[in-house]
Amino acid sequence: MYVNDVLISTNLTNKDGLAFFNLSTELVVGQVRVCVSENSLYAGESDDQLNIYNVKVYNDPLAADESFHFNFTVNGLFNNATVYVGAKNRFEVEVNLFSLPINDVPVTFVAANYAAKIKVNEGVWVINFSGLDLIRVYHAAPVDMNGDGTVDIMDVVYVTSRYGAREGDALYDPNSDLNGNKEIDICDVVAVTAQYGKDFPIEPTNDALLIFALEDNSFVEVPVDSQGCVFIPADAWAVTVNYTGERLWMREGFVFEFYDVELNQTVLTSNLGRALQGWTPRFSERYLLQIKLPEFFEVLAVNEPTSTEIYACLNLVTYVDVEKRPLDVTLEYSPLNASLDTEIVVAVRVYDSVLAKPSDRQLVGFALYGLNVETLEEVWIELGYFFTNSSGVATCSFVPREYYEDYGLFPWFWIVAASLETLETAYAEDYVLLDTRYPTRLEFLGGEVISARVNQVLELGCRLVRADNGEPVVGRPVHLYINETYYGAGYTDAEGYMWFEVTIYEQSIYFFRLQFYWPDAWDILYQNSNNVTFTIIAQVQPVFIELTVEPVEFEPGTTLTFRAKILNASSNGPLEGFEVFFYWLADDGSSGLIGTDVTDAEGVAIIHWTYPDDGKAYVFYAYVSEAQKLATNPVQLTVGKPTTLTLNVEQGENYEFTIYGKLESEGVGVAGKQIVIRVNGTAVAVAETGQDGSYAVTLTLKPENNQPTLYQVEAIFYGDEALNFTLIDTLPDETETPIFITLQYFGYKPSTNTAWLTVEPQATQTMVTTKTPEQLQQEAENSGWLRIEHEFSWWYPWYRCHLILEADLPQGHLYIDYGWTPLPFASTLEMNEVAAYIFNDLTTNIAKELIISYFIGKLAQHAAALALGKTLVGTLAAIAIYSAISIGMTWKLYEESSNNPFAWLVGFITSAISGTFGAFKDGLDKLADFLTAAARRLLGEISHIMNSFWARGLNFFDITGIAFSLIDFAFMILYLIQFLNVI
Numbered sequence: 014m015y016v017n018d019v020l021i022s023t024n025l026t027n028k029d030g031l032a033f034f035n036l037s038t039e040l041v042v043g044q045v046r047v048c049v050s051e052n053s054l055y056a057g058e059s060d061d062q063l064n065i066y067n068v069k070v071y072n073d074p075l076a077a078d079e080s081f082h083f084n085f086t087v088n089g090l091f092n093n094a095t096v097y098v099g100a101k102n103r104f105e106v107e108v109n110l111f112s113l114p115i116n117d118v119p120v121t122f123v124a125a126n127y128a129a130k131i132k133v134n135e136g137v138w139v140i141n142f143s144g145l146d147l148i149r150v151y152h153a154a155p156v157d158m159n160g161d162g163t164v165d166i167m168d169v170v171y172v173t174s175r176y177g178a179r180e181g182d183a184l185y186d187p188n189s190d191l192n193g194n195k196e197i198d199i200c201d202v203v204a205v206t207a208q209y210g211k212d213f214p215i216e217p218t219n220d221a222l223l224i225f226a227l228e229d230n231s232f233v234e235v236p237v238d239s240q241g242c243v244f245i246p247a248d249a250w251a252v253t254v255n256y257t258g259e260r261l262w263m264r265e266g267f268v269f270e271f272y273d274v275e276l277n278q279t280v281l282t283s284n285l286g287r288a289l290q291g292w293t294p295r296f297s298e299r300y301l302l303q304i305k306l307p308e309f310f311e312v313l314a315v316n317e318p319t320s321t322e323i324y325a326c327l328n329l330v331t332y333v334d335v336e337k338r339p340l341d342v343t344l345e346y347s348p349l350n351a352s353l354d355t356e357i358v359v360a361v362r363v364y365d366s367v368l369a370k371p372s373d374r375q376l377v378g379f380a381l382y383g384l385n386v387e388t389l390e391e392v393w394i395e396l397g398y399f400f401t402n403s404s405g406v407a408t409c410s411f412v413p414r415e416y417y418e419d420y421g422l423f424p425w426f427w428i429v430a431a432s433l434e435t436l437e438t439a440y441a442e443d444y445v446l447l448d449t450r451y452p453t454r455l456e457f458l459g460g461e462v463i464s465a466r467v468n469q470v471l472e473l474g475c476r477l478v479r480a481d482n483g484e485p486v487v488g489r490p491v492h493l494y495i496n497e498t499y500y501g502a503g504y505t506d507a508e509g510y511m512w513f514e515v516t517i518y519e520q521s522i523y524f525f526r527l528q529f530y531w532p533d534a535w536d537i538l539y540q541n542s543n544n545v546t547f548t549i550i551a552q553v554q555p556v557f558i559e560l561t562v563e564p565v566e567f568e569p570g571t572t573l574t575f576r577a578k579i580l581n582a583s584s585n586g587p588l589e590g591f592e593v594f595f596y597w598l599a600d601d602g603s604s605g606l607i608g609t610d611v612t613d614a615e616g617v618a619i620i621h622w623t624y625p626d627d628g629k630a631y632v633f634y635a636y637v638s639e640a641q642k643l644a645t646n647p648v649q650l651t652v653g654k655p656t657t658l659t660l661n662v663e664q665g666e667n668y669e670f671t672i673y674g675k676l677e678s679e680g681v682g683v684a685g686k687q688i689v690i691r692v693n694g695t696a697v698a699v700a701e702t703g704q705d706g707s708y709a710v711t712l713t714l715k716p717e718n719n720q721p722t723l724y725q726v727e728a729i730f731y732g733d734e735a736l737n738f739t740l741i742d743t744l745p746d747e748t749e750t751p752i753f754i755t756l757q758y759f760g761y762k763p764s765t766n767t768a769w770l771t772v773e774p775q776a777t778q779t780m781v782t783t784k785t786p787e788q789l790q791q792e793a794e795n796s797g798w799l800r801i802e803h804e805f806s807w808w809y810p811w812y813r814c815h816l817i818l819e820a821d822l823p824q825g826h827l828y829i830d831y832g833w834t835p836l837p838f839a840s841t842l843e844m845n846e847v848a849a850y851i852f853n854d855l856t857t858n859i860a861k862e863l864i865i866s867y868f869i870g871k872l873a874q875h876a877a878a879l880a881l882g883k884t885l886v887g888t889l890a891a892i893a894i895y896s897a898i899s900i901g902m903t904w905k906l907y908e909e910s911s912n913n914p915f916a917w918l919v920g921f922i923t924s925a926i927s928g929t930f931g932a933f934k935d936g937l938d939k940l941a942d943f944l945t946a947a948a949r950r951l952l953g954e955i956s957h958i959m960n961s962f963w964a965r966g967l968n969f970f971d972i973t974g975i976a977f978s979l980i981d982f983a984f985m986i987l988y989l990i991q992f993l994n995v996i
Contacts, residue, residue: 068110068318072308072327074219074239080318081325082109085304087333097338097367098297099437104290106282106304110323114286115312121279122290123147123242123303125272126335132160133254135264137187138226140251146274149301149330150221150241150254154213155191155266156205162215164208172197172205193264215268217241217330220258225249240330242303244274272301294335296436304329337439338367340375344430344443350481353414353424353449359396361430361443363405371405376433379409381416382444383426392420398433413449423535424449448540452480455491455529455542458510463547466554467520468637470590470611474512477505477529477542485509486529486539494526505529516592517551524548555582556591560635566651569626575607577635579616587616591637595620600630600738607633624652630738653732653762654678658688660728660766665711668772672698673709676730678761682706686761691727716772724770732763869898892976899984918992924985 014021014034024032070081085106087094096102104122108115125147133139134155153160158168171189178184180195191201219239224232228248234255237243245252256265275295280288294300306327314321341364346357359379363372379396394416399407407430417424431442458474465471477486490502491511503511517523529542559578564571575595579588595607610618624631630652659674672690676683682705690698690710700708708728716722903920 066314066317066321068312068314068320069322070110070306070310070312070327071322071324072239072306073324074326074328076324076326078323078325080111080320081323082107082112083306083325083327083329085329087302094333096294096300096333096335098294098335099338100367101291101293104292104302104304106288106290108282108286108288108306110312111314111318114282114284116282116284116286118282118286118288118310118312119279119307120282120288120290121303121305122276122292123274123301123305124276124292124294125274125301125303126294126296127270127299127301128273129271130160131269131271132158132188132266133269134188134191134266135254135256136193138251138253139269142245142252142271143250144273145271146245146277147272147301148223148243148245148252149270149272150218150223150237150243151215151268151270152218152221152256152258153215153266153268154208155188155262155264156208157213157266158189158205160215160266160268163212164205164210166209168205169202169209172202176202188266191262191264218256218258218267220256221267222255222257224253224255226251238305239326239328240303240305242301242328242330270301275300297335297337300333300335302331302333337434338365338437339439340364340372340432340441341366342377342430342432342441342443344428344445346428346445346447350452351413351447351449353417354412355449356410356412357428357447358408358410359428359430360406360408361401361432363401363407363432363441365405365438371403372401372432372438373403373405375401375405375407375435375438377401377407378431378433380429380431381411381426382429383416383420383422385421386423387421392422394420413447417449424537425535450536450538450540453486453489453529453539453542454478454480455527455545457527457545457547459547461547463549465517465549465551466588466591467517467551468591469517469551469554470592471515471517471549472512473515474510475527475545476509477511478509479539489529489536489539490531491527491529491542492532494528496524497526515549517549520551520553522548522550554588556580556588556637557582557585558593558635558637560633560648562633562648562650565649567624568654569624569652572621572623575620575622575633575635577612577618579612579618579637587614588612589614589616591616591618593618593635593637595622595633595635597622597631597633632738651762654760656683656730656732656761656764658728658730658764658766660726660768662726662768662770668713668715670712670714670770671709672700672712672726672728673707674728674766676702676706676708676764683761686730689727689729689731691725691729693725694727714770714772716774719774721771721773724772726768726770727765728767729765730761730763733760869895888972888976891973892980895973895977896980899980903984903987918988921985921988921992924981924988 014023022034024034026032083106084091085104087096087104088102089105094102106120106122108118108120128145129142131139132153151160153162154164156164156168158171161167175184175186175189175197176199178186178189178197180187180190185197189197189201191204192198194200218241219237221237221241223235223237223243225235225246226232226249227246228250233246233249235243235246236257252269254267254269256267276290276292278290280290282288308327343362343364344359345361346359348355348357351357361377361379363375363377364370365372376398377400378398381392381394381396383392383394384390385392396409396411399409401407413424413426416422416426425446425448427444428447429442429444431440432438434440454477456476456478458476463471475491477489477491478484479486485505485508487505487507487509489505491505492502493500493513503513505511515525525547527545529539557580559580561576563574563576567573577593577595579591579593580586581588589612591612592609593612594609596604597607598604607622608620610620612618618635633648656676656678658676661673663671663673665671674688676686676688682702684702684704684706686702686706688700688702688708689696690700690712692712692714697712698710700710702708712726714722714724
C-alpha cells in the first residue's frame with residue numbers, strides 16, 4: 014500500500030483473496046494506491062488506486078444527520094428500562110456512519126446518583142457540595158424562586174417574606190435580590206408578581222460558564238457540555254455561573270442539580286460499532302445516565318461521501334429511577350392439621366429474583382394476627398426476628414394455645430412473615446391462615462354422574478364428618494350450588510346427614526357443588542369442608558297424562574279433586590317421583606298455578622282446589638314439565654246451579670187455561686227468569702218468574718174441527734247465557750287438539766216440564782195413564798197395530814234418547830226407529846217394507862214412494878238436527894242428506910228400470926205430489942202427532958219428563974221443507990224428461 018506514493022505496508026492475501034491494511038487516523042490522508050506484486054496470482058503491477066476520504070464528525074446537541082447513527086440501550090431497552098440497586102446492569106451503544114459500523118470510537122459512560130438541587134441566580138455562589146462530582150445546569154427564569162418552571166404563589170410568598178432584608182441579614186437571599194442592589198426591595202417584589210401565573214420551562218443549557226473557587230484561592234472556569242453537564246474539580250469548594258448566551262433578564266437564573274458519580278468509564282467501539290459497559294448502582298435513587306463521544310473525531314470513508322463534515326448530537330443524557338430489588342417470600346408451616354396444643358414450625362424462604370439466588374442474611378420478622386373474641390379488635394403478636402441462612406431460609410416455632418388464651422383470640426389466626434426493607438431490597442411478606450379447629454370432610458351419598466328424567470324428583474344426600482376421626486358433625490349448614498348459582502342450604506342431622514330434593518325442569522347437563530361453611534360467621538369448632546361436586550344429566554321422558562276431575566257437574570264454590578296419572582308413553586307403565594303441575598286458565602286470559610304434587614308408586618298425583626264463584630269460566634290442564642306439556646285426555650265439566658221447573662194446568666171458561674208453576678234451585682225460588690211456554694212445539698208465550706220463582710200465563714186452546722184435540726204444553730227455562738270454553742293445545746306435529754273443555758253457565762242450568770191436554774168440544778181433560786204395561790201389551794195384541802213413540806231426557810236439550818216402535822202383528826211387520834244424542838247416531842229398520850206389504854199397484858207404488866219421500870225428508874231433518882243442531886250448518890246438512898238420498902234412489906231406478914216408462918211415470922207423479930201438495934205432508938205429520946199423543950197417553954205420568962226431539966221450532970223445518978220441495982220439483986222434471994225419452 015502506498016500513501017501519497019510512499020510505501021506504507023505489504024501484506025499477503027488470505028484464502029478469499031483479500032489483503033487488509035491499517036491506517037492511522039492521525040495521518041493526513043490524500044490518495045492511496047494499492048498494488049499487487051509480480052509473484053502473486055495476478056502478474057504485473059496494477060495502477061488501480063483506492064481513494065480514501067477523511068470524514069469529520071462534530072458535536073451539535075440540536076443537530077441530527079441521517080448519515081450518522083448514535084444510540085444506546087439500558088438492559089436491552091431504549092426506554093422504561095427497570096434498573097435494580099445492587100444488580101449488574103448493562104449499557105450498550107451502537108455507532109455507525111453511512112449505515113456502516115465505526116470501530117475504535119471512544120465512548121464515555123457516566124452514571125451518577127442524584128444528591129441535591131438548588132435554584133441560583135447569576136453571580137450567586139454555591140458552597141458545601143463536597144463529595145459530589147457532577148453538576149447539571151438548567152436555564153431558569155430568575156423570578157422563579159423555587160425553580161419549578163412556574164411563577165406561582167409560592168414564589169410570591171418567598172420573595173415577600175424577605176422584603177426589606179439587606180446583605181448580611183439572616184433573611185437576605187441573593188437569589189431574591191433581582192436587581193443586585195444588596196437589598197430586597199419593592200422592585201424585586203414587583204418583578205416577581207408581574208410574572209405571576211406564567212410558565213418558564215426548565216431546560217438544560219450549554220450557554221453557561223461555571224466558575225469554581227479552589228482551595229488555593231484560585232479560580233477556574235469550566236464550560237458546560239452540550240447537555241449542561243460539567244465535572245466538579247477535585248479541590249473546588251464554591252461555584253457560581255456566568256451566562257454566555259442571549260440574555261432575557263438582567264440577571265439570568267439557573268437550577269443546579271448535584272450528582273455523585275458512580276461510573277465514569279470510556280470504552281472503544283468494536284468492529285461492529287458497539288460498546289458495552291456494565292454498572293451496578295449502589296443506591297435506590299434517581300440516576301443520571303450520560304453517554305457521549307468526543308466533541309470532534311475523524312473517520313475514514315472508502316466511498317466518496319456526500320459530505321465530509323457531519324454535525325450530530327454526540328452527547329446523550331437520560332434518567333432512570335433505580336429500584337430496590339424485589340424479593341419472593343414463601344411461608345409454610347407444619348403440621349397442616351394442627352390443634353391448639355401442637356407445636357407449629359414456620360419456615361420462610363426468601364429468594365432474590367433479580368440476582369436469581371436465595372437471599373442470604375436477610376432479616377425476617379414473624380408475627381401472628383388475629384381477632385379478640387369479645388371485642389373483635391385486631392391483635393398483632395410478634396414472634397421474633399431471624400436471619401436467613403445461605404439457603405435463604407429462616408424458621409421459628411410456637412404453640413398456638415399460649416397466644417390463644419393470653420390474648421383471647423379466635424381459634425384461627427394468620428401467621429405473617431416479612432422480609433424487612435434494606436438499602437438494596439424491598440419489603441416483602443407472606444401470610445397463611447392457621448386454623449386450629451377440627452377439620453371436616455363432606456361426603457356425597459351418590460355417584461359422580463347421575464342420570465335423571467326431566468321433572469323427576471330426586472332425593473339426594475350427603476354426610477358431614479370430622480376429617481381426623483370420622484365423627485358426625487351435627488347442626489351445620491351445607492350449601493348447594495347448581496351451575497355455580499346458589500340454591501340454598503340444609504342442616505345436618507344427629508348422624509351428620511343432610512338430605513335434599515332436586516327437581517330438574519329442563520333437559521340439560523347440571524353441575525352441582527356442596528360445601529359446609531357459615532356465610533356470615535365463623536364456626537368456633539369446625540373448619541369449612543371440602544367442595545363436593547357431581548353432575549346430573551337430565552333427559553325428557555315421554556309421558557302420557559290421564560287427567561280426571563271429580564265431580565264433573567257442580568256448582569261454583571265446590572271443591573274439586575284433580576287426579577293426574579303419569580304413564581310412560583312407551584311402556585304405558587306408571588312413573589313414580591314426577592312432579593306434576595296443575596294450572597287453571599280463565600276465559601279472560603288470566604292463568605295461574607293450582608298446585609303441584611309428586612306421583613306415587615301408581616304414577617298418581619292428586620290436588621284439591623275450590624272452583625271460584627266469580628262468574629268466570631275456567632279450564633284446567635296438567636303437565637310434568639315445559640318440555641312435556643303434552644295434550645291430556647279431554648274432560649268435560651258442567652258448572653252451574655241446578656234448577657227444577659214445575660208445570661200445572663187449570664181450565665177456565667171459554668177454553669181458557671191457566672198455565673202456572675215455579676222455578677226453584679235447591680228449594681229456593683229463582684226470580685227474574687224467563688219461562689217459555691210452547692204448545693205443540695210452538696212458542697206461544699213467555700212468562701217471568703216472581704220473587705218466589707212462580708210464573709203463570711193464560712192461554713186459549715180450542716178443539717179443531719169440533720173434534721177432541723190433543724195439545725202438548727211445555728214450560729222451558731233455557732238457563733242463563735251459556736259459555737262454552739275450550740282449551741286448545743298444539744301437538745308436536747302442529748295439529749291442534751282440545752286438552753280440556755268446560756261448559757260454564759253463569760248462574761242457573763236449564764230445566765223443562767211437559768203436560769198433555771185433550772180439549773173436547775164440551776169439556777177439556779188432562780190425559781193420565783191408567784193402564785199397566787201388561788194391559789198395553791194385551792191391547793196391542795188385540796188391536797193388531799200399535800205405534801209407541803218415547804224420548805228420554807236427563808238434561809234437555811243436550812242429552813236425549815228417542816225410541817219409536819210401530820207394529821202390525823197380523824201382517825208380521827215391525828218398524829223401529831231409535832237415536833242418541835249428543836252422539837250423532839240413529840237407525841231405522843225396515844222402512845221400505847212397511848209400505849211394500851200394503852201397496853202393490855200404480856196407486857200403491859205412488860203412495861209407497863210418497864211415504865218413502867216423507868220419511869226420507871224426516872230422516873234428513875232429524876239426523877242433521879241431531880248431529881249439528883238446528884243451525885245454518887244443520888240446515889245445509891239436511892238439504893245435502895235429502896239430495897244425496899234422492900239421487901241414490903234415482904240412480905237405483907235407472908239401473909233397475911231404465912227402459913220402463915211405468916217406473917219413470919211413478920217417479921214423476923210422486924215428485925209432483927211430494928213437491929206440490931204440502932197438505933199431504935201435513936196430514937202425515939198430524940197422523941204422526943196423533944200416534945205419538947196416543948202412545949204418551951198410554952205411558953201416563955212418564956209423559957211429564959218426555960221431550961220431543963222433533964219439536965224444537967218451525968224455522969228449521971220450514972226452511973228445510975221449502976228446500977226439499979225445490980229438490981222434488983227438480984226430480985219431477987228429470988223423471989218427466991226420462992219418461993218422454995223412453996216413450
